[in-house]
Amino acid sequence: MYGLIGKLRAAPGKREQLLELILQATGAMPGCLSYVVARDPADTSALWVTEVWTDAESHKASLQLPHVQETIARARPLVTGFEFQIETEPAGGVGLT
Template sequence: MYGLIGKMKTAPGQRDAVIAILLEGTDGMPGCRSYVVARDPTDPDAVWITEVWDSAELHRASLALPGVQDAIARARPHITGFGERFETEPVGGFGV
């Protein structure tokens, strides 16, 4: 499996709008086992995204899906940058 843990920074006041866009497209992504969107309780402009995929290739392929492309286009104007980013190799657990 392939995992990603990452923090996204959003423009002031736009976090909930970005989260709503992110949540629209989390179903029906081939190879996606888990995709969790979370607020950062210490930063009103930060979003954490944790992802588990069958493979890095399927994650990469997802970025070309029409629904994902559309979400990226709509969210991009409200994204100001990225913070921590960690790739992982999930081995198991609950909910994955």
């Protein structure tokens, strides 16, 4: 499996709009086992995204899906930066096969 954990910073007052936009795009993504978007309770402009994929190639391919490309384009004006992104090798857990 392949995983990513990232922290996005939203423009002032735009975190909820960015959150909703990201959540709308988490539908059909072949190879995606888990995609969690969370508010940072200590930082009103930050969102954490935790992803688990069957493999790195599935993640890379997802970035080319039309609905993902559209979401990225719509999200750009709402994002002021990516402060943290690491790759992981998930070993298992609830909801993962």
